[in-house]
Amino acid sequence: EPHSSLIEMAQVYVDAIRKIQVSGPYQILGWSFGGVIAHEMVALLEELGEKVSFLGILDSPASYPELNRQPDLNEMLGELIFENLHNVEDNSSNKVNTIPVNFEGRLEFARELLIAKGLISRETSVSWVERTLLQFSLSHKHLKNHIYRSVKSKIIYFSAADQTNEFLKNWTPHTTGEVEVVDIPAPHTLMLNSEFSKLIAQEVDIRLGK
Numbered sequence: 001e002p003h004s005s006l007i008e009m010a011q012v013y014v015d016a017i018r019k020i021q022v023s024g025p026y027q028i029l030g031w032s033f034g035g036v037i038a039h040e041m042v043a044l045l046e047e048l049g050e051k052v053s054f055l056g057i058l059d060s061p062a063s064y065p066e067l068n069r070q071p072d073l074n075e076m077l078g079e080l081i082f083e084n085l086h087n088v089e090d091n092s093s094n095k096v097n098t099i100p101v102n103f104e105g106r107l108e109f110a111r112e113l114l115i116a117k118g119l120i121s122r123e124t125s126v127s128w129v130e131r132t133l134l135q136f137s138l139s140h141k142h143l144k145n146h147i148y149r150s151v152k153s154k155i156i157y158f159s160a161a162d163q164t165n166e167f168l169k170n171w172t173p174h175t176t177g178e179v180e181v182v183d184i185p186a187p188h189t190l191m192l193n194s195e196f197s198k199l200i201a202q203e204v205d206i207r208l209g210k
Helices: 006-020 033-047 073-084 103-116 126-145 194-207
Strands: 026-031 052-058 155-160 179-184
Touching: 006 033, 006 126, 026 033, 033 052, 033 126, 052 194, 073 103, 073 126, 103 126, 155 194, 179 194
Parallel strands: 026 052, 052 155, 155 179
Antiparallel strands: none
């Protein structure tokens, strides 16, 4: 079942990482909605007395961005396909013309794209893709209802080239530590492609002293 709140999601992730690494210091990073989850994870870890040595936020909103309406599953599936058509090795100019019209066919098409990019395994089912889309569709509701807390950890904020809303970029109220802004020359949707993820990794390594 989809999570009922952002805090519930963060708690699930905290429980999962503590099964692998029982105690800190932890290094946590998240992109987009995941950055807000990462911030809440740090709040939960700090409540437990754990140390977080790195908190990276990749172009995540520091407050709820007002939308005219909530996107539906069809729209989110279309966005998923569009974003992942980029940089697929077997992609061609004709691939766009092969996108199925019906929802079930587009789900399978999206699954194949994610497999081609190495984001999921061949064993991942179409139903998993649909459930994940449903969770994403609820993210706007979770974000709207979320109360941002203040953490002690320094925030490294990676700002996308197309993020011009200074209000959404202002993470200062959500930490008693420093906020360092790192500009990434990529639009929000392409921050995690191979070219820009390497750049982000380099910036992370510098701050981790590697």
